Amino acid sequence: MTDLPASPLVALLVGVPIAFALVSLFFRTEGRARTGLLGSLGTTALAFPAILEVARKGTVIHLLGGWAPPLGILLRLDPLAAVFIGMTALVGGVISLYAWWYFRKEATAGGTSALFWPLWLFLWAGLNGLFLSNDLFNLFVTIEVVGICAVALAVLSGKAASLIAGLRYLLAAIAGSMGYLFGVALLYGSTGTLDITLLGAALTPGPATTFALIVMTLGLMIKTACFPLHFWLPPAHAAALPPVSALLSALVVKGTFYILLRLWTEVFGVSLTFAAGQLIGVAGAVAVLWGSWQALMQDRLKLIVAHSSVAQLGYLLMVFPLIVLAPGVAAESANWLSPAWTAAVYQVMAHGFAKASFFLSAGIIVIALGHDRKSSLRDLVARLPMTAMAIAVAGVSLIGLPPSGGFFAKWMLLKGIFMSEQWWWAPAVLGGSFLTAGYVFMILRLAFAPAEAGQPVRPVPKALQVCALVLAIGSFLIVLPADHIIQFLESTAPFATGVETYPEGGRHGND
Amino acid sequence: METYQIYSLASAVIFAVGLAGIFTTRLFFKKIIATKIMGGGVFLCFVSFAERDALAFADPVPHAMVITGIVVAVSAAAFALALARRIQQLTGQETFPVEEE
Structure with a gap:
């Protein structure tokens, strides 16, 4: 995979939001909101040249620090990642504009709203990093970045109801990522690599692989709020501030779904069975009916x-x-x-x-x-x-x-x-x-x-x-x-x- | 029974104990401790794989990953404790309310 064309845009998709988030922390309320909005619009704008690059050259990569896998970390931007990044850029960009006007109108006491911008940009960097990662441990780090920022955003209003919902969300998220990390450990133990491409080729079926598949799938399903592990989502999303609810529902849960999709198709091919797919389908079908009924x-x-x-x-x-x-x-x-x-x-x-x-x-x-x-x-x-x-x-x-x-x-x-x-x-x-x-x-x-x-x-x-x-x-x-x-x-x-x-x-x- | 099997089994048991802990209590503090126990199981499993393939030296990659994992887990736990403390200050609650649904 290292012979694919390289592009610095891939690294910028993660670097730019982080840079703006850090810079925004140096300012107080007004300047922070301006830097935050500027960073959001910049990240949105950056997605377009990145997608064009993929359309022209096909999958592009970036080797962090010039080190090739298995030791180094490779970021790869393929069409699937590009579509997810594009969706995040468009939806995130509009939500940022909404947040700009929302926090001008509803400036909350104590200036907690100023924390929105750095947290949202860190979250965005985490999401872009997640879509670009081709390494299981790197994915773990990005889901933690996304998860912790998401909970911090969800409790931004500081009300007791949102704090309780946020703590429930955080505990579910920690349990989910520990399950995922357990699977990562088992896969590393049996193959000695964490690169998705290398793992897909090296993995052999066996009890360890099956166990890794189960704990990783369940861990990611908690984080994606899949039935019957969805209990944390409604209170957390409903108690958050409006721009935050929109971010959490529209973007954050899609990140872990994306990992699940990639893991099932690229890594676990050897130990999946028809029944496993059917079981996930049943969870999905029940979620569709139960969730809609509850909404009514x-x-x-x-x-x-x-x-x-x-x-x-x-x-x-x-x-x-x-x-x-x-x-x-x-x-x-x-x-x-x-x-x-x-x-x-x-x-x-x-x-x-x-x-x-x-x-x-x-x-x-x-x-x-x-x-x-x-x-x-x-x-x-x-x-x-x-x-x-x-x-x-x-x-x-x-x-x-x-x-x-x-x-x-x-x-x-x-x-x-x-x-x-x-x-x-x-x-x-x-x-x-x-x-x-x-x-x-x-x-x-x-x-x-x-x-x-x-x-x-x-x-x-x-x-x-x-x-x-x-x-x-x-x-x-x-x-x-x-x-x-x-x-x-x-x-x-x-x-x-x-x-x-x-x-x-x-x-x-x-x- | 080989050494790595003992470690793997022990880590699975510790992980399961932590997982069960999350579901069997409504106390904030106990739930947070339970997630730490889950983490302990995972890290034990990870570190034990450093002695793989009878290498002459320990594989450093699992150690690097466990250190990163511990840092992440400590931050997450600190955040959870801060939330729990704030809830306790605001409402006096130390447990999750019983679900009404």
Whole structure:
């Protein structure tokens, strides 16, 4: 892998946000916010030349300090990483603009809001590093950076409810990363390398590998909030400040999903079984139905949106049973792999845009009315027309109605499901969409209902509403370049690769 | 039974004890200690792999990784303790509230 073209842009994607985060710490409130915003926009801008570089040259790499693996650390930017980095850049950029205006309006006592910028830039550096890492231990460090910054951001408001939710989140995150690290130790012990490419070639099936697969998968599933390990997500995401909830739901949980996807397709091919893929799929299907049902039962807008995240993450897990092929099926003949991978990538993007928009809108409603109980939604169409529209547009994408990004993701998922003849997943996909339609239409019905008298509406800066609307519309616009994005991704593995399994090979992989 | 098997088994047991600890208590402090115990198991496992393949010298890479891991774990625990202390100051609570769902 060291013979691939090198590019300094790869290192800058991590270095620039870290540099701005450090510089911002030298300033007080106002200067820190300015440096922070500048750093955010700079990191967003940097993603475009990086993606163009990949489009021109294919996968590009950077050797840290000039040391080659197995001793040194290699950062590699392949098309899959580029798409995740691009999504993070666009969604993160808009959320940064929202945060800029939000913290001007709602300057919290004690200046805690000034801590947002360094923490968010460190988090961004961690996420970019995660997408670029090709080394299991490096990935551990990046998930810790991401995890600790995410918890610190989640407790930024300093209220008791958010602190308790944050501590629960932190404990889940520590337990998850310890599970992951245990797997890393076992893999190092049996192969002597941690480079993903080298591991994929060197790993042999056996009890140690199977155990590593189980603890790493479970650890990452805790961090991705996969059913039944999702318990920490709704309170933590609902109690955080609006820009933070958007970041956590749209970007942070996608990071560990990305690792899971890479590990399953690039490292653990030898010890995966068809049943392991099916089990993850069951967890995903139950998450879709349970999460959507719970969302319907909530009476606070932010809790509805947070439970809906659990459901939407479930769709991502339903890609695994399609990628892990049944015994005897060759990867070359499995023509549903491309739709399945497209579904995963588009679900990540569509959910990123739509959910960020939803949380930002919830924040606008809290500013305007002081709370986010269901009654706050009444007469939203007259009070905050732009926000009502953002919620409607983002909601349509979450349900998966054409021509949204959410529709494209779910359509591709269904296509993959029927082409692979695993029709038993289809009811969960459709059922999830119906339940999602339930809570989105419930919100919209309230938005058109007359308001209770005597509720004053505080003015909300237009800029905040524009940010939420831009993200909602973004969840539709991502469909336009779909051909180009898929072509871009298809050029390089792991996109559209499947894991072949053998009836006699390995054991059942997961609990 | 070979030495590395004893270490591996012991680390798996320690890890499991820590994991069980997280789920069997509602006290903040006990949960934080439980995550430390999980970490102890993982680090023991990692360090024991340094004596691999009957090398004449110990493999330094696991040590480097365990030191990094310990630093990360200490910071995470410090953060968790700070959160727990702040919650205790604000509300007087030392345990997680019982789930209502």
